[in-house]
Amino acid sequence: MSIVIQGLTKAFGGARALDGVDLDVADGEIHALLGPNGSGKSTLIGCLSGRLKPDLGSMTIGTESVAHFSPREAFAAGTAVIYQHFTLVGSLSVADNVFLGAELRAAGGRIDRARQVSVTREILGRIGARLDPRTPVRSLSVGEKQLVEIAKALRHDPQLLVLDEPTAALSELEARALGQQLRGLRASGLAILYVTHLLSEVFQIADRVTVLRDGRAVLHREIADLAPRDVIAAIAPRGGVEVARRRAPHLADGPAAVSLSGFRAPGVGPIDLTVAQGECVGVFGLLGSGRTELLEGIYGIRGETAGEVALSGAPFRPRSASASLKQGLALVPAERGRQSVFAAMSALDNVLLPFFARIGRRWWRSRRRERRQFADTAALLALDPPSPAAPAATFSGGNQQKLAVGRWLTASSRAQMLLLDDPTQGIDVGARADLYALVRQFVREPGRGVLFSSSDPEEVMALADRALVLARGHVAGELRGDELSPQALLDLAHGHAGGDSAPPSLPTTDRGAQ
Numbered sequence: 367m368s369i370v371i372q373g374l375t376k377a378f379g380g381a382r383a384l385d386g387v388d389l390d391v392a393d394g395e396i397h398a399l400l401g402p403n404g405s406g407k408s409t410l411i412g413c414l415s416g417r418l419k420p421d422l423g424s425m426t427i428g429t430e431s432v433a434h435f436s437p438r439e440a441f442a443a444g445t446a447v448i449y450q451h452f453t454l455v456g457s458l459s460v461a462d463n464v465f466l467g468a469e470l471r472a473a474g475g476r477i478d479r480a481r482q483v484s485v486t487r488e489i490l491g492r493i494g495a496r497l498d499p500r501t502p503v504r505s506l507s508v509g510e511k512q513l514v515e516i517a518k519a520l521r522h523d524p525q526l527l528v529l530d531e532p533t534a535a536l537s538e539l540e541a542r543a544l545g546q547q548l549r550g551l552r553a554s555g556l557a558i559l560y561v562t563h564l565l566s567e568v569f570q571i572a573d574r575v576t577v578l579r580d581g582r583a584v585l586h587r588e589i590a591d592l593a594p595r596d597v598i599a600a601i602a603p604r605g606g607v608e609v610a611r612r613r614a615p616h617l618a619d620g621p622a623a624v625s626l627s628g629f630r631a632p633g634v635g636p637i638d639l640t641v642a643q644g645e646c647v648g649v650f651g652l653l654g655s656g657r658t659e660l661l662e663g664i665y666g667i668r669g670e671t672a673g674e675v676a677l678s679g680a681p682f683r684p685r686s687a688s689a690s691l692k693q694g695l696a697l698v699p700a701e702r703g704r705q706s707v708f709a710a711m712s713a714l715d716n717v718l719l720p721f722f723a724r725i726g727r728r729w730w731r732s733r734r735r736e737r738r739q740f741a742d743t744a745a746l747l748a749l750d751p752p753s754p755a756a757p758a759a760t761f762s763g764g765n766q767q768k769l770a771v772g773r774w775l776t777a778s779s780r781a782q783m784l785l786l787d788d789p790t791q792g793i794d795v796g797a798r799a800d801l802y803a804l805v806r807q808f809v810r811e812p813g814r815g816v817l818f819s820s821s822d823p824e825e826v827m828a829l830a831d832r833a834l835v836l837a838r839g840h841v842a843g844e845l846r847g848d849e850l851s852p853q854a855l856l857d858l859a860h861g862h863a864g865g866d867s868a869p870p871s872l873p874t875t876d877r878g879a880q
């Protein structure tokens with residue numbers, strides 16, 4: 367048994383993020399760790415990596431059993447963690463990144479670049495990655511950077527490799543390739559703990575699964591003995607999003623909430639598109655298809671745009687976030703951490719931010735009303751913890767995303783046209799269903815429209831009335847009514863015109879089917 371965790375307990379203030387968790391990962395096993403947002407997954411990784419000190423319990427890696435690790439001890443014991451956010455230096459080569467801080471030196475103290483390149487090539491070969499170790503990291507795709515992170519971890523011959531939502535930013539093909547590489551590593555005897563929200567991945571690559579809820583392990587079983595619905599039931603007893611659950615599309619023929627004609631922004635266009643009032647339109651595309659560029663272009667934060675845009679019939683020129691907000695056009699960007707959540711501000715301030723913009727610098731604020739508004743949003747989104755005063759930084763990743771999206775869906779929202787870029791990244795299956803319901807409720811109010819982007823066909827199926835498919839910055843097609851299916855979305859996104867020329871084995875997507 368390579369790693370055994372027993373009775374791991376960790377509280378923040380009075381709240382137990384981990385409450386007596388037992389978990390073991392065998393050599394040569396891929397063990398999936400799932401659970402709703404805020405269930406303790408990152409806390410558990412923090413304890414394994416030495417970033418956090420558990421209050422109780424023990425961790426045994428190999429033969430060494432400890433109550434807590436320092437980061438250095440965790441590393442020495444053979445734990446390597448790969449986070450969602452890369453730790454690479456763009457200006458350095460792949461090999462220099464792999465050896466950063468632990469350079470190989472030739473006699474005389476000079477860095478032995480030739481040896482670094484050959485060792486890196488050998489490690490990359492081990493995971494089947496065809497990458498030149500001399501390439502600067504900045505010119506690599508997201509998927510390739512992920513491989514460099516893995517190579518960097520493997521250089522230290524870890525016993526346990528922990529991956530924290532590794533496919534969140536990957537395209538479908540990259541995610542599939544990563545799956546294969548991990549299977550290769552499993553065959554070499556490595557223990558792998560794989561944190562994800564995507565059930566499709568779990569069923570494709572994991573041997574066993576542990577589900578955490580409220581800091582406790584509520585399911586711990588061989589994957590072969592489970593069906594997806596068993597795992598969903600463990601994560602979200604109230605009910606999660608099921609595969610291709612399709613609502614009746616709203617066939618909007620009312621006035622336009624937003625219309626684009628010959629619209630171009632850097633990396634995308636020309637696009638002709640109308641989102642009618644009352645309509646929720648999905649922009650589907652793989653990574654690099656131009657979906658983020660389109661949304662940010664309309665919002666006015668992508669540099670020069672061309673073509674015509676109208677908001678509720680009135681001509682509009684995208685130029686800045688503040689100008690857009692004034693016109694009732696709001697964007698929730700894809701990278702919440704960097705762009706839209708104010709880490710040091712309280713949860714309440716984060717959610718009610720648009721409302722404050724409206725009342726400006728007025729001295730008067732009704733704390734009671736604010737708290738009520740916050741409580742409504744928190745309840746609707748199952749925010750965990752639902753505490754208004756807690757700084758956003760103390761919320762789990764998925765709960766921060768709820769703050770970012772929830773702020774525009776509150777009763778106080780002044781947004782009429784909402785642009786949502788990959789809105790459920792990092793959000794668990796239960797909260798995802800809540801969020802979809804809220805977006806639909808938002809768009810039912812008079813005059814409103816939603817344009818969202820996604821790389822998950824199931825998300826488009828669940829949320830969109832109609833879908834625009836982008837590929838390489840251009841419109842590959844539009845799907846509505848019965849034409850809209852996961853296969854049709856993927857076919858168009860991959861540049862296949864018809865269903866009979868489908869790309870090989872399609873169940874995987876970069877966000878996965880739920």
Ligand SMILES: Nc1ncnc2c1ncn2[C@@H]1O[C@H](COP(=O)(O)OP(=O)(O)OP(=O)(O)O)[C@@H](O)[C@H]1O
Pocket residue numbers: 378379382383401402403404405406407408409410750751759760761762763764765792
């Ligand atoms: N530094 C901190 N201070 C206070 N509370 C914290 C801190 N870090 C985590 N928590 C709380 O601990 C609980 C577990 O959070 P954790 O980040 O481990 O969840 P998670 O399962 O990784 O969630 P997600 O799927 O959203 O990433 C949450 O209630 C969170 O708010």
